[in-house]
Amino acid sequence: SQTIHQWPATLVQPVGSPLSLECTVEGTSNPNLYWYRQAAGRGLQLLFYSVGIGQISSEVPQNLSASRPQDRQFILSSKKLLLSDSGFYLCAWSVQGGALRKNGYTFGSGTRLTVV
């Protein structure tokens, strides 16, 4: 069966420090991968998605970047964190192609980031 892992679960970082959040998927190959952010009291915002190794699409301009060094690994990074980067970050995966319509999306357990 397919599983998705995110770590760390919680993170407290000072302003200006770097960030690296990791997401890995097991039990599937060539997935679509996504990073979402959920700010306090707000909805889910799509940050990045990837359809393959090295292929990253950014949905909103921001202080963050994403990379996909391996097929089932998706990394969210920042060189210098801002207070506004605080939030709950969720990774998700889906199959590609027509099967996506009947399989939907699977989310990880999330990382709570607090920038102080």
Next chain:
Amino acid sequence: KQEVTQIPAALSVPEGENLVLNCSFTDSAIYNLQWFRQDPGKGLTSLLLIQSSQREQTSGRLNASLDKSSGRSTLYIAASQPGDSATYLCLIQGAQKLVFGQGTRLTINP
């Protein structure tokens, strides 16, 4: 641009009641609609997925319906329990990629 609305934003009901959560969308050209629940500080758990060609899906006490012509989906929860307390989100997948609703925060009172 697809807009997804969930009303009400919050709902509190006594245990045992049947209830309906609503999800409305503006663009009927969707591929599927997925309902999730999110417990505080946790990730999203998929509940039901309805493909665009389907009208409803059922899982246990949950039943989700889809009416593309009216741009509406409902999530019906039968015989609610305190463990059903969570935020419920609908996700629309369509030509305009993915769009989430803002969620309905449900509280079931014992």
